[in-house]
Amino acid sequence: MRYLVQRFLQFSLVFFIVTFGVMVLMRLGLNAPGDPARTMLGGTVSQERIDEMTLRYHLDTNLIVQYWYWLKSILWNQDFGYSVQQNISVARYMRPNILVTFFLGVYSLIWGLIIAVPVAVYQAYKRDSRFDKAGNFFSFFFISVPALVFAPFIIYIFVTKLNWFPRIGEKIYPWDDLVGHFQNFFLPVVVLSLPTAAVFARLLRSDMIATLQSDFITLANAKGVSPQRTLWAHALRNSLFSVLTSVGVQIGGLIGGALVVEQYFNMKGMGFLLITTILSKDLFVVQSLSAILVASVVFANLGIDLMYTVIDPRIRHARALI
Amino acid sequence: MNTDTSEETKPIARKRGIGWILGTIWISTLSFCALFAYQLPFITAYGEKITVAGKAKSYGWGPGAQAWLGTDKSSFDVLSRCVYGARLTLLIGVGSTIMGLFLGGVIGILGGYFRGRIDRVVSIIVDSLLALPPLLLALLIVYRLDDLKLKIWFWGITRPWEITITLGVLAIAPLARITRAQTISLREREFVLSARSLGAKNSRIILRELLPNLMPTMLTVAFTGLGILIAAEGALAFLGLGVERPQTWGKLINISRDDLDSKPWATLFPCLFLLLTVISFNIIGDRIARRFDIREATL
Numbered sequence: 001m002r003y004l005v006q007r008f009l010q011f012s013l014v015f016f017i018v019t020f021g022v023m024v025l026m027r028l029g030l031n032a033p034g035d036p037a038r039t040m041l042g043g044t045v046s047q048e049r050i051d052e053m054t055l056r057y058h059l060d061t062n063l064i065v066q067y068w069y070w071l072k073s074i075l076w077n078q079d080f081g082y083s084v085q086q087n088i089s090v091a092r093y094m095r096p097n098i099l100v101t102f103f104l105g106v107y108s109l110i111w112g113l114i115i116a117v118p119v120a121v122y123q124a125y126k127r128d129s130r131f132d133k134a135g136n137f138f139s140f141f142f143i144s145v146p147a148l149v150f151a152p153f154i155i156y157i158f159v160t161k162l163n164w165f166p167r168i169g170e171k172i173y174p175w176d177d178l179v180g181h182f183q184n185f186f187l188p189v190v191v192l193s194l195p196t197a198a199v200f201a202r203l204l205r206s207d208m209i210a211t212l213q214s215d216f217i218t219l220a221n222a223k224g225v226s227p228q229r230t231l232w233a234h235a236l237r238n239s240l241f242s243v244l245t246s247v248g249v250q251i252g253g254l255i256g257g258a259l260v261v262e263q264y265f266n267m268k269g270m271g272f273l274l275i276t277t278i279l280s281k282d283l284f285v286v287q288s289l290s291a292i293l294v295a296s297v298v299f300a301n302l303g304i305d306l307m308y309t310v311i312d313p314r315i316r317h318a319r320a321l322i
Numbered sequence: 323m324n325t326d327t328s329e330e331t332k333p334i335a336r337k338r339g340i341g342w343i344l345g346t347i348w349i350s351t352l353s354f355c356a357l358f359a360y361q362l363p364f365i366t367a368y369g370e371k372i373t374v375a376g377k378a379k380s381y382g383w384g385p386g387a388q389a390w391l392g393t394d395k396s397s398f399d400v401l402s403r404c405v406y407g408a409r410l411t412l413l414i415g416v417g418s419t420i421m422g423l424f425l426g427g428v429i430g431i432l433g434g435y436f437r438g439r440i441d442r443v444v445s446i447i448v449d450s451l452l453a454l455p456p457l458l459l460a461l462l463i464v465y466r467l468d469d470l471k472l473k474i475w476f477w478g479i480t481r482p483w484e485i486t487i488t489l490g491v492l493a494i495a496p497l498a499r500i501t502r503a504q505t506i507s508l509r510e511r512e513f514v515l516s517a518r519s520l521g522a523k524n525s526r527i528i529l530r531e532l533l534p535n536l537m538p539t540m541l542t543v544a545f546t547g548l549g550i551l552i553a554a555e556g557a558l559a560f561l562g563l564g565v566e567r568p569q570t571w572g573k574l575i576n577i578s579r580d581d582l583d584s585k586p587w588a589t590l591f592p593c594l595f596l597l598l599t600v601i602s603f604n605i606i607g608d609r610i611a612r613r614f615d616i617r618e619a620t621l
Contacts, residue, residue: 014449021450025466140608144601146553148560148572149593152582156590160583249452256457260557264579274458275561278465290462294453 007305011298015291020067022290026283027063039281041084057081057284070287081284083277090284093273098292099173100269104258105251107189112196112250116243117236120201124208125231135201142198147257151191151264158187188261195257196250200243207239214238240311248301255293342609345602352599356408364390366402368568381585392587394578400588404595406568410482411599415552417486419544422493422551427540430498431528434505444502451495457557463488464563481565485558489551497543504539508532538614545607549600556596571596 027036037053038045054060058069073079080090123135158164165187174181211217212235220230259271270289277285359365366389385392391400433444451459467484508514509532517531558564559572569577571592578588 010446010449013446014453017446017450018453022454022462025462028466028470140604141601144549144604145597146556146600148553148556148575149597149600152575152579152589152593156582156586160586252452252455255455256557259457259461260560263561271561274461278461286462290454290458293455293458297453297455 004302004305004309007302011302015294015298018294019071019287019291020063023067023070023283023287024063026281026286036283040283053084070284074288074291080288083282083285085280085282090288093285094270094289094292097268097270097273100262100267101255101258101271103174103185104188104192104261104267104269105254107185108192108196108254109247109250111189111193112200113243115193115197116200116204119197120204121208121231121236123201123205124212124235127209132205135205139198139202139205142194143202145195147191147195147260150195151188151261154187154191155264184265184267188258188265188267191261191264192254192257196254199246199250203242203246204239207242208235211235211239237311241308244304244307244311248297248304251297251300341605345605348598348602349606352405352408352595353412355405356412359402359405359409364401365405366399368402368406370399370402371397381581381588384585385587385591391591392585394574394588395581400574400591403569403574404571404592407570407574407592408595408599410565410568411552411555411570414482414486414489414555415548418489418493418551419548421486421490422497422547423540423544425490426494426497427501427536429494430501431505431532431536433498434502435509435524435528435532437506441502444498448495448498448502451491452499456492457554460488460492460554460558461561461563463491464558485555485563485565488558489554492554493547493551496547497540500539500543501536504536505532508535538610542607542611542614545603545610547607549603549607552603553596553600 036059037050037057041049041053058066061069070081073081078091080094082088083090083093086093119135123132126132159166165183217230217235220234221227225234255270258269259274261267262269262271270293274286274289276282277289355362355365360367371393380395380397381393383389383393389399389401391404394400394403429444429447433441454462464484467479467487468481514527514531517527522531555570556572556575559570560576561572562576564570564573574592575589575596578585582589
């Protein structure tokens with residue numbers, strides 16, 4: 001419990017530092033009074049509108065006070081601010097784009113795990129077999145392939161040559177058209193999930209091999225537990241740590257990969273929105289988007305910490321992991 | 323701590339393998355071509371168009387004798403574009419890796435060696451850098467540097483430098499993390515204790531005792547990271563944050579990807595360059611890791 005509280009405090013600190021850092025970064029160079037409001041309004045606007053905006057969002061106060069107001073309106077009123085350039089509230093502006101990236105990320109993560117776990121377990125079980133070697137080769141290959149390179153090859157093979165999938169343009173939500181949704185998301189998810197699976201498989205394989213050599217596995221075998229059960233219940237559970245830890249790291253990488261993949265498949269996700277808004281200096285949108293990204297990374301890490309304690313009860317009592 | 327105990331018994335020649343040879347050959351060929359791009363006869367000059375019957379034609383040649391890898395949208399030679407792109411890409415990759423090695427190494431060693439309050443600060447810095455998706459952080463920094471150089475400071479800064487600095491910042495966190503972890507385990511070892519009991523100062527222990535032992539790990543992460551940073555540079559260029567001249571691989575991919583269906587060579591060859599380079603650096607990093615028995619460093 002104490003461990004979790006400690007982690008929670010640590011992660012909240014990280015959240016505040018990063019969101020504040022993004023705010024400062026975006027405001028650098030906007031020192032004159034009225035500057036932030038003028039940038040956000042974009043183009044030439046009257047002095048009254050600038051003053052109104054400045055007053056409404058406390059843009060004339062110092063950064064820490066502004067940050068406080070901004071955070072307060074998000075946490076208390078779920079108000080992410082207003083995108084004047086688009087004349088729409090930031091929350092509504094972001095929603096469709098966030099959903100696209102959310103689907104991409106979640107599907108890829110899930111598929112990554114679904115592919116990685118059985119492959120890695122079997123690799124460790126049949127160590128140095130032909131399957132193991134092939135698995136090692138492919139995981140090394142896919143770890144090295146950046147999404148930037150993987151996507152055009154996939155598109156060329158499956159869209160241009162084989163014509164199995166459509167070139168994606170529009171968003172289809174699963175509640176509108178389930179088949180179309182999966183058809184649209186299939187290739188992007190392949191591009192994102194294979195490298196993820198490769199990372200997981202590699203970590204899990206080496207951990208499994210270490211676990212399979214430990215005494216309690218020998219004991220399990222000696223007392224007649226079936227090999228399958230030893231493998232899947234005893235060994236797997238004790239080998240999951242590195243994979244879980246890397247899930248936290250992978251989320252960041254997935255979002256980065258998603259930025260590129262979105263471009264290839266013409267999906268308007270968070271990446272598209274981020275680039276647009278950073279360019280047009282829509283400060284509130286950039287701040288909110290990065291806050292959401294940081295929050296998701298932080299929450300995922302907290303969730304992983306929680307899962308540690310479920311998998312290994314000893315951690316509940318330990319103070320901290322290195 | 324290498325879990326692969328059987329690797330130990332195998333002779334070194336067996337360990338290297340074909341991948342290592344191909345990887346080093348690719349990297350050295352590419353660096354050679356990039357270095358002497360102006361002198362090599364088979365690489366057309368950067369601005370020279372390859373014409374079809376005296377006229378510049380968009381995607382005039384496919385891969386063949388006139389242009390080995392075909393010509394692109396503006397009828398430039400894809401091969402020469404890729405090689406000229408490599409000049410800058412490799413430079414940016416190496417520069418940012420050195421920056422990351424230095425800064426990440428320094429804060430990692432400080433945090434791992436002194437522990438306590440310094441360690442807390444280091445951990446928080448590293449966690450914060452890792453909390454934002456790396457590509458997003460890069461986008462933010464490059465765009466802002468771009469803006470700021472017009473406004474107040476950094477007048478002299480050019481695009482390549484901006485990207486180098488940005489990628490260097492990205493490289494800090496993973497390097498600091500692995501150095502810190504290694505330092506923590508090394509500082510408890512006997513040789514550090516003996517140095518300390520002989521009255522060595524902290525600076526001596528860090529520079530003479532710890533640093534040589536940290537080098538292999540840092541080198542491994544640096545090589546693997548080099549591949550990742552080059553890919554990140556490609557992604558930045560792809561997203562429109564590249565260097566104007568010479569165009570790097572990401573930019574080349576982005577320019578011609580709309581014609582992927584009909585003229586695949588202009589997109590796929592720059593991709594291949596990027597892919598081979600990243601894989602080669604990964605292979606080299608991997609072999610160094612095995613050579614020095616370093617456990618997987620997840621970046």
